[in-house]
Amino acid sequence: MNREQLFGIATDWFTNRGWKPFPFQTQTWTAFLQGKHGLLNAPTGSGKTYALWMPIVLDYIKSNPDYKTKHKPGLKAIWITPLRALSVEIKQAAERVANELETGMTVGVRTGDTSSSERTKQKTKMPDLLITTPESMQLMLASKDYASVFKTCRAIVIDEWHELLGTKRGVQVELALSRLKTVAPKMRIWGISATIGNLQQAMEVLLGPRSEALENSSMIRAHINKKINVISAIPEKMDAYPWRGHMGLHLVKEVADIINKSRTTLIFCNTRSQCELWFQALLAKYPEFAGELAMHHGSIARETRQWVEQAIRDEQLRAVVCTSSLDLGVDFAPVETVIQIGGPKGVARFLQRAGRSGHRPGQESNIYFLATHAIELVEASALRRAVQETVVEDRVPYLNSWDVLVQYLVTLAVSDGFYSDAIFKEVQSTFCYQGMTAEDWQFCLNFITRGSQSLQAYDEYKKVEIEPDGKFKVNSRQVALRHRMQIGTIVGDSVMNVKFLGGGYIGSVEEWFVSKLNPGDVFIFAGRKLELSRIRNMEVLVRMASPSAKAVHASWMGGRLTLSSQMSELIREELYAANTDDMSYELKSLGPMFARQRKESIVPAASQFLIETFKTREGYHAIFYPFEGRYVHEALASIMAYRISLLSPITFSLAYNDYGFELLSDTEIDMQQVLDNDLFSPVHLHADLQHSLNATEMARRKFRDIAVIAGLVFTGYPGKVVKTKHLQSSSQLIFEVFRDYEPNNLLFQQAYRETFEHQLEEGRLLIALERIAQQEIVWKRCDKPTPFSFPIITDRLRERLSSETLAERIKKMTASYMK
Template structure:
């Protein structure tokens, strides 16, 4: 069959559905059938799944003319999805196409939710098309005879590649692809990505550095003019002294008419705890929504999540309060309206969420922005501009993630074993390990066999044996079993299962929250008030309670920071407020009273100005700095400046920060002029000063826990008998101390410091911020009292000490006092 005849099959199918294929879909079919690899850049809901399922099926038809009568069994294509929630959608599209084209293809899903019985069945008889996650793919590589399973695989598609890029799951994927390229001789590698700033690099990371593969690849962009409308919900009365305390709940009644006017509304919150609070509050104030409103986040059990997704599809729910668990994939057309509660901290995330509404090609997406405090209206204005100018963030890939490589080598050793030279050639063609030296490689092999120099006397670290033929192999059944349980790179805080005392699974919660509860405490979770009874076998036993409570679980993932692009847009919006001729957005106009008050008490900085404010309250001497760079950069910069100031005169600070600025609070006054004269913002000696200021060793120690778990040095326990987080912590701390004292050149020990600086402290961004400030004119304002800009930062510090009721009371008094003056 000629290529043209194959294209006709696809186009005919489209016309039977009453559709016309887009240019990007046809381009992808063409490139795939020409044997090319590639990256497809297309928004959610544009038909990207059909862009790649079709050529996979058409390619099979081309190579098997009698496909309708003689079906060849075995795995033909793999579809990787980072989120289990997406699997169902992809399965439906795949089954529809293969059934309509008469191919007799079977389609299977394999993820953490797949039952054991189904897995065993799949092992015996692999489906033609397998939809799976990066972790489940690694588990397949850990099974004996995997090379025969993958031998005739013609394609692997990595969906939502932008989500994996810049994470260790992305590195895991790079390594798996390096193996599949060798095992499956005719495999074509394709990625699907939403828009990111560095698409070319994204393709390079996906395909590796092999020139032949890169040379035979394409980047296809879907040029669909998607109209996105951003509508801000502007408070009728503007607080002059804004704070973050009420999570936007004071605007709840503004949301009700929007929900009522739409068939289905998604309300996106940034954190799971905010999601729980909003859900409770809407039901409390509007009991008429009972049964019509639901909640969706990653810690709620799978059955409930699937029920919610299905209910959105068949329009039986009026509204869903959710987190990023619904950012991706989950394909439902009927969502009319999206509301973003609080700043999303990044342009890409905001666009992704906007795209959930009008989730069909050519339809307009409408997203409402609800600020949780007045200053977030600046973010709303910046996002409006980002949408107009199509500004999107880069996703920066990881380099030299040795912990992931150690895990991967053990995976290969668990299955059929591996020959080091062959695997070295493969991994050195991945983007992540393109610069790995022979010495580093040898060190990693020794580590897998001997457990590193300083641990040679302990047998438990010697996992891999070298066979007579030079093959590296795991022969211990116990080691293999423990390794399979621990495959993966997502290391959160230990998750505990929450269930009723009499059975009935509710969801999972992080240990650090539960560890603060005592028996009889009531907390809100999954939309219910639950009384804590006890922890037994890594399970939290609870019962329903009618008591009111203000305890809502918080998750470690709740700390999001501005992206570099978002920070820049925000600064530009803010500077415009100072230019009399600037055309201001309605959001910025709504903030005029705050800007007026800010100018009265202090100033609004312009493009070439950097603002520092000082004032005294009963809490002490406040020194506030405004880089507008996001909380991660501010955390590092705050510690750095505190350290540098303490070198001039002995002084102790407490540090508070948000996305706009940071505060150094002390019990004694600082001579700010002396500080400024001493080149405080210099980027010289940055790494050295950061090491000393931040107790970087402590941060690296925490980072090392994840590295120890991923590399398999620390075992997290069997599914029902998990190891408590404090034991994990102490085991990894012990190893950290051993390496620090006896083996400082240990690659995994050094990796902990590299990751601390590059990823947690964003040292590169911090350096750029300092260089920018050095070029600006530093304006120090000695104020009489807190200013509107400083108020959210001060109140954030109080939050740590006070319960939410006491905090609200205290802030009311503070605001009244400031307004009176």
């Protein structure tokens, strides 16, 4: 069959459904059938799934003209998705095309949710089209004779590539692709990505920086201008002194009004705890929502989540309170409206969430922004401009993740074994390991065979044996079993399953939260009040508590997101605009706050860097406003405190949020001395960071994750999970050994590198200091706290006071400062 006939089949299929293919879909079909690799850049809900399933099926028809009567068995395509939740829909789309074109092709799913009977069936007979995740893909590489399974594969699609890029799961995908290119030479590699700032680099990472695939590739962009309406919900009464989270639950009425106006609404919260709080608050105030309101986040039982997803599709629910668990690709046609509570901290995340409404080609998306405190309205204004100008973040790819490489090498050794030279070339062709030297490679091989230089005395680290012909192979069944159980790069806090005493799984909470509870204590989780009965085998056994019982909300670590660098820049530009006539309606609504800020201090212009100092009962406050995001401020606060203490001995307590940071002390800082000594200089940044922060302690914590991924510590068997504190102490011991006896160990060095690059964002810190060096430093001696400083001060109080006393304390403070 020629291309015209194949396109005829596809177009007829579209016509029968009342659709017409978009230009980007036909461009993708053409490129794919020409044997090209590529990256498809398309917004959510634009038909990107059919842009790639269709040519995969057409390619099969082309190579098998008798496809209606003769079926060619064997795996033909793999579709990798970052979220298991998406697999159901992707499967439905694939089945629709395969069945309605009468190809006889089978579609299967292989994820952590796949039953063992289904897996066994797949071992003997692979489906034609397989949907899987990065982790399950690695598990397949760890099974015997994987090469014969993959050799017939002619296509691999990596969905939501922007989500995997810049994560260790993305590195896992790079390594899997490097192997599959050799095993299945006819395989075409395609990625699907929403808009990111560095699309060209995203394609390089996907295909390999110096590969033949890159030379024979296409970047296809769907020029679909999806209209996104960003509406800021502005409260009638604007407090001049906003504080963190102050406008959150106060806006329950506004949220209820929006729910009542729409068919279906998704309410996005940034954290699971906030999600639980909002669900309770809406039901408490509007009991009529019972049965029509649900909650969805990653710690709730899978069955419940799947029920919620189906109920949205079937229009049984009016609203769902959710977290990023519903960010990606789940296709909900009935969703009309999205509400974002609090700043999403990044443009890409905001666009992704907005795209969940009007999830059909040609439909508009409506997203309401609810600021939890007044300065967040500046964020709302910045986001609206970013949406108009499509300013989106870059995703920075990982380099030299030795822990992921070590895990991958053991994976290959567990299955059929590998020869060093062949795999070295493949690994070096990836983006992540393009700079790997022969010495680095030798370190990794030594590590899996001898347990690195300082652990040679311990047999448990000698996982891989070198056979007489030079093949690296795992021969121990126990090593293979343990390794398969620990494949993956997502390392969280140890989680414990929550179950009713009579059975019935509710979800999972983190170990540290449960460790603070005693039997009889009541906590709110998954929308229910639960009384802790006892803890047994890492399971939290509960019974329903009385509705009137006093309860605490379940909470999770990793709570707060931080501003992306693009978002910080947009916020600064918006703030500078507050000094001009070119103000958005959000900024105009902040008029009373800006007036108060100017009365006490200034609203900085583009050329100014603001420092405020004042005295309260707590002591002497010095507040700095780089507007660079929480993590950068955490590092900056430590550096400033360290540099000031070198001038004269002084002790500080530190506080920071996304807008600035505070140094609080019981003696006054000589600010003139700070300015004269140029303490914002970027010179000696790295050394000062190491001195000011306990970099070793941070690296030690980071090393726990690296040790788990590299298989240095074992996380336990199902039902017998190793407690977090034991994992921490085992990995700390190894960390100390490397520090004292093998400081050039690549995994040890990686812990420091990741601490500085990813946690402290050292590169961004340097750029911020260089920017401040160009600005005029304006130091304002204020009589009392300013509206800008208020959220930072109250954030520090929040760490010390419970929310009840915090609200009362802030009410008093507000009253006294407004006098």
